[in-house]
Amino acid sequence: MSAPVLSVRDLVVEFATSRGVAHAVNSVSFDLEPGERLGLVGESGSGKTTTALALMRLIRPPGRIVGGSVVIDGVDVIAAATAALRRLRGARIALVPQGAMNALNPVLTIATQFEDLFAAHGQPCTRARIAELLASVGLDPGVADRHPHELSGGMKQRVCIALAVALRPAVIVADEPTSALDVIVQKQVLRTLARVQRELGAAVVMVGHDMGLMAQFAHRVGVMYAGRLVELGDVRRIFADPRHPYTRMLIDSLPGFGQRGVFKGIPGVAPSLLAPPPGCPFHPRCPRAGAVCSAELPPPLDLPDGRIVRCHFAQEAADAA
Amino acid sequence: MLPYLLRRIGMAALVVFVAVSVNFMIPRLMPGDAVEQQLSAISAAGGQVGDIQAAAAALRERYGLDRPLLTQYLDYLGHAARLDLGVSIAHYPERVAEGVLASLPWTIGLLGTATLISFVVGTMLGGMLAWPGAPRALKVVALPLVVLSAVPYFMLGVVLLAIFGLAWPVLPVAGGFPFGHVPQADLQTTGLILYHAILPAASIVLASLGTWAVAMRGMLVGVLGEDHIMLAEAKGLSPRRIFFAYGMRNALLPQLTQLALKLGLLVSGAILVEVIFAYPGIGYRLYLAIGQKDLFVIQGIVLLLSISIALVMLLLDLLYPLIDPRVTTRQA
Numbered sequence: 001m002s003a004p005v006l007s008v009r010d011l012v013v014e015f016a017t018s019r020g021v022a023h024a025v026n027s028v029s030f031d032l033e034p035g036e037r038l039g040l041v042g043e044s045g046s047g048k049t050t051t052a053l054a055l056m057r058l059i060r061p062p063g064r065i066v067g068g069s070v071v072i073d074g075v076d077v078i079a080a081a082t083a084a085l086r087r088l089r090g091a092r093i094a095l096v097p098q099g100a101m102n103a104l105n106p107v108l109t110i111a112t113q114f115e116d117l118f119a120a121h122g123q124p125c126t127r128a129r130i131a132e133l134l135a136s137v138g139l140d141p142g143v144a145d146r147h148p149h150e151l152s153g154g155m156k157q158r159v160c161i162a163l164a165v166a167l168r169p170a171v172i173v174a175d176e177p178t179s180a181l182d183v184i185v186q187k188q189v190l191r192t193l194a195r196v197q198r199e200l201g202a203a204v205v206m207v208g209h210d211m212g213l214m215a216q217f218a219h220r221v222g223v224m225y226a227g228r229l230v231e232l233g234d235v236r237r238i239f240a241d242p243r244h245p246y247t248r249m250l251i252d253s254l255p256g257f258g259q260r261g262v263f264k265g266i267p268g269v270a271p272s273l274l275a276p277p278p279g280c281p282f283h284p285r286c287p288r289a290g291a292v293c294s295a296e297l298p299p300p301l302d303l304p305d306g307r308i309v310r311c312h313f314a315q316e317a318a319d320a321a
Numbered sequence: 322m323l324p325y326l327l328r329r330i331g332m333a334a335l336v337v338f339v340a341v342s343v344n345f346m347i348p349r350l351m352p353g354d355a356v357e358q359q360l361s362a363i364s365a366a367g368g369q370v371g372d373i374q375a376a377a378a379a380l381r382e383r384y385g386l387d388r389p390l391l392t393q394y395l396d397y398l399g400h401a402a403r404l405d406l407g408v409s410i411a412h413y414p415e416r417v418a419e420g421v422l423a424s425l426p427w428t429i430g431l432l433g434t435a436t437l438i439s440f441v442v443g444t445m446l447g448g449m450l451a452w453p454g455a456p457r458a459l460k461v462v463a464l465p466l467v468v469l470s471a472v473p474y475f476m477l478g479v480v481l482l483a484i485f486g487l488a489w490p491v492l493p494v495a496g497g498f499p500f501g502h503v504p505q506a507d508l509q510t511t512g513l514i515l516y517h518a519i520l521p522a523a524s525i526v527l528a529s530l531g532t533w534a535v536a537m538r539g540m541l542v543g544v545l546g547e548d549h550i551m552l553a554e555a556k557g558l559s560p561r562r563i564f565f566a567y568g569m570r571n572a573l574l575p576q577l578t579q580l581a582l583k584l585g586l587l588v589s590g591a592i593l594v595e596v597i598f599a600y601p602g603i604g605y606r607l608y609l610a611i612g613q614k615d616l617f618v619i620q621g622i623v624l625l626l627s628i629s630i631a632l633v634m635l636l637l638d639l640l641y642p643l644i645d646p647r648v649t650t651r652q653a
Contacts, residue, residue: 102547
């Protein structure tokens with residue numbers, strides 16, 4: 001294992017609401033190897049997008065990063081001065097946004113939006129460089145002179161990818177980059193993202209809720225539940241042998257051709273982030289829950305295969321398997 | 322681009338044509354006969370008009386009101402095309418166009434400047450109010466200005482007049498110009514005009530600044546919540562660049578529409594301010610004309626107003642695509 005390119009420790013994000021403080025992200029820690037593709041999955045409100053945005057300190061009020069560190073190139077993004085933070089953003093850690101439909105400024109040409117990026121980091125920007133970047137995501141150089149409303153959703157998302165890789169960042173944060181696209185375009189865009197990422201050797205943190213898409217894209221998967229990373233490990237190990245009951249139910253809920261017309265879900269609803277249940281936040285919905293689960297928050301357990309699982313019975317499940 | 326231009330220009334021409342036509346029809350659709358009314362008013366006041374029927378017929382002939390409506394209409398269109406607005410009734414035989422043109426520079430100078438100043442300052446102020454990184458002191462300064470926008474400008478004018486014209490007489494109280502001074506194209510004249518414009522301009526600027534600021538603030542708060550602002554931040558752009566090119570510029574469109582409408586309405590003058598300060602602009606002239614029931618002057622000013630609105634809207638339509646490129650492709 002080489003030195004991690006991104007190191008996240010005990011990240012905590014809170015949202016101050018009128019009904020109290022919502023704990024959106026709770027002591028999330030992980031490392032990212034160079035060139036690695038990490039997928040963050042979970043249901044809505046599990047804190048996956050908030051985690052991704054916190055990596056770039058893009059949390060907006062009423063959200064607040066309360067604690068933890070995100071270290072890239074030896075600089076802590078969370079504690080950095082704004083000028084230092086600006087130098088990192090876009091150059092060392094870049095964002096491929098959710099909802100590419102509205103992510104580009106509607107009144108500026110694509111070329112101007114590239115020029116802005118280069119100018120912000122004091123780098124020269126030529127037409128040839130823009131054309132080269134557009135070509136790398138499969139777009140015609142003529143796109144540079146277009147405005148966003150003249151492009152399709154897939155094209156806009158490709159432009160966003162080209163913008164993200166323009167300054168050869170070490171880390172790309174992709175926040176549900178394909179959620180607004182149809183399945184055909186989804187595949188194309190993901191393939192493009194994977195290709196430019198490989199060429200660049202950048203690491204990717206991709207947020208999504210589509211387990212199938214994640215299985216194809218990611219090397220490692222982090223499963224989030226109620227603001228916590230409940231299972232993190234190699235994508236094949238996790239799909240073959242999920243250790244957290246939530247992960248298993250998530251994988252089981254993927255529709256297949258086996259029994260048509262039967263949709264398996266996870267019974268119950270996601271817990272309130274304002275007042276999470278005591279102990280393990282999953283215990284009210286968990287089939288395996290015991291007395292200890294409602295009393296104690298399970299600590300992160302390191303399994304021999306390098307996985308980290310937050311479940312009191314992670315070892316036991318391994319014995320049963 | 323060309324079809325867009327042609328469509329806009331055609332639209333403006335149509336609007337002017339309709340406005341001119343309506344301006345022709347309204348006085349003729351009004352109940353009663355303007356000529357007979359005027360004559361009976363004169364006779365009631367003790368004037369010698371002799372045979373009312375004969376006098377009315379003579380007057381109708383004089384104004385061409387005895388001819389068929391269509392002939393009158395075509396005649397009127399021809400005159401309007403040459404900006405011939407007829408003669409003033411109260412100041413016969415002064416031509417309406419001459420009088421209006423004499424007042425126009427005063428109004429445009431005073432209101433145009435005041436409107437532009439309050440637009441620029443108010444819009445910037447509103448933008449700063451919506452910007453999270455703005456200095457705190459700014460919000461303290463802005464509050465009274467926003468409150469002032471709830472005060473009608475003529476009230477503000479009266480108050481300013483009472484303070485700076487009467488209680489502490491440092492500024493002139495009336496007119497656009499010192500009485501008895503012969504205007505010349507020199508610095509002294511310019512200075513005197515500006516000196517006289519301070520109070521009326523200040524009352525307009527102070528009263529409208531807050532409106533611009535509040536509108537801009539609302540728009541910009543919406544724009545700053547959009548996804549493209551977050552991507553701009555994620556690209557590491559400077560706050561200044563994000564503020565101007567990604568925030569203000571996107572929020573500006575409704576402000577410009579408002580500005581254009583204000584500028585279009587400008588030729589009707591700010592009647593109350595001009596009356597309070599006895600300022601020799603269009604508004605003051607309109608006020609006098611209404612008092613004197615000078616129909617042709619009122620009609621001429623109304624016509625001027627509709628044409629200027631049409632022209633300003635055309636100008637705006639031509640400027641829109643430069644600010645928001647999405648406009649050209651929309652079918653309007």
